[in-house]
Amino acid sequence: MAAVAEVLSTVASQPDPRGCELPTCPVCADSMVAAEASAYLSDHVISYLWTCDTCGYGFVTRHALKKFACN
Ligand SMILES: [Zn+2]
Numbered sequence: 001m002a003a004v005a006e007v008l009s010t011v012a013s014q015p016d017p018r019g020c021e022l023p024t025c026p027v028c029a030d031s032m033v034a035a036e037a038s039a040y041l042s043d044h045v046i047s048y049l050w051t052c053d054t055c056g057y058g059f060v061t062r063h064a065l066k067k068f069a070c071n
Helices: none
Strands: 004-008 037-040 045-051 058-064
Touching: none
Parallel strands: 004 058
Antiparallel strands: 037 045, 045 058
């Protein structure tokens, strides 16, 4: 498997709830379509494994799951 780098993603509190934040490849800037795998690191942190179809670069993102703030 390709080398895997770890990218810590901070979840921004964006007003658009539909915004599914798909990462881009840090090597060739291609857009990731779907994560290859996901894993819960804890109750509030999920990590996704991404592999770039264009250059084969693999990386992991971590996302903190926040409570939904509904007005
Ligand atoms: Zn790439």
